[in-house]
Amino acid sequence: MDQNSLPPIQTTARDDAVLKALVSFVRAEALQPGERLPTERILAERLKVSRNTVREALTRWEGLGLVERRQGSGTYLKAAVSPDMLHLPLTLAGGSDFTSLMQTLEIRRALEAEAAALCAERASRADIAEIERKLDIMEQAFRTRDGMSSEEDWEFHQAIYRVSGNPLFEQIIAAMHELFHRFWEHPLGVRDFGHASFPYHRTIFERIAARDPEGARGEALKLIATVEDDLKRGAANLKLSSQT
């Protein structure tokens, strides 16, 4: 490691300065997401600040999802950082009941449709090939395990968001996705949840490959509609089973 890329800090507003220094460091060392950054003790020593100050700064980055701290192991970069980053902490008041889930789905419907349309507009040949690869993997998993595989399914959707060229899609939908799964886990009833959505993955891909934005938007809307139906059926089951 190049020790010269971590000069000491001077002014007040310490923890902010620490973050700035870290940005420079990450750039200088060309750290990629997943790599480990220096230990808190080393950072404190090099920057000539106390370890607590370093921790305050890292806590902020952790809250923004930029790094992940693993006790006993180290602190790892989770996303690319750049000097001109804009952080928009958005806290939504969302419950974990049926209504809240439907509301997150309405958001996802809107974004999913738009992302699919943008993707159809902007996808290069390589992009299309990449999406098809993810689709094949997903279909393969579906056939062997005879059911939706949330992991591979999610990969497919993420590929679409990425190709849309707007990282906000992935970030917002990922948060919705997480909220959804936090509640879902083992969703009480509806054994074949997501089954109905399966065929629409390929139709979405076909519309994207055909550079048909409106078609892609339409297919995405159909996909979300099937999920909403499943959710309603699950809610009905839940209602029945709780009446015992």
Added chain:
Amino acid sequence: MDQNSLPPIQTTARDDAVLKALVSFVRAEALQPGERLPTERILAERLKVSRNTVREALTRWEGLGLVERRQGSGTYLKAAVSPDMLHLPLTLAGGSDFTSLMQTLEIRRALEAEAAALCAERASRADIAEIERKLDIMEQAFRTRDGMSSEEDWEFHQAIYRVSGNPLFEQIIAAMHELFHRFWEHPLGVRDFGHASFPYHRTIFERIAARDPEGARGEALKLIATVEDDLKRGAANLKLSSQT
């Protein structure tokens, strides 16, 4: 094997526990945004944790914009808190300001269209009257001041989000709106920014009043399109003026 059946165990989570306790406290005391919460020293003593731990927790809340710390004064609540909050740290990285603005607009386009459609589906007579009232106020302001009034314009849109029945629309778009204005202020060129969007406010309202979801969605898309055009013109101006 189903990997989900073995979730990681959780032994220590001090600062998380502190935040939970704070949520309870805020609810118990019915603290409103702007009010001061206990000092770090008192929290540390009452919760039987060290002040450092309290500070880590408060740092997280500060990063999420839930709280504001003023040295020498105290820590103040900045937003309502609830037990089940969904935190969505958005990060706009890399690109120029123009790119960031276009990306927020793409999100807004998706949500605005969906909100308008939902609104057209669900609006009651009273809702429609309320929206029309906001529309009249906006048009009045437009005529007297001969230009878009962001204040009244925003009120009109918010009314639509509210009637959509999904509070997430208003929350997310509000965040985009704020981000947009942080950049915008009075940005260089394009004197009549937003002028072109004016007529679409009434057409959106008409489609809502007619209970025509698809029509409302279409008009909303047109409105955002005019804003995007304005933005592109502004970017062109900016490019020219920066070449001096």
Added chain:
DNA sequence: AGTGGTCCAATGGTCCAACCAATTTCTGCA
């Protein structure tokens, strides 16, 4: 070669006690 056990150094998490810096509140003098 592989399996499990033990040890140990590294690392993040927590704690403590003090001091610094900004702010607010109180006090005493004019």
Added chain:
DNA sequence: TGCAGAAATTGGTTGGACCATTGGACCACT
């Protein structure tokens, strides 16, 4: 009464200590 300065309050920073977890090294046994 008014107001400048002292004192108390509060968040910000420091340095040092110890705890809990991790992951690798080493070893005994199969």
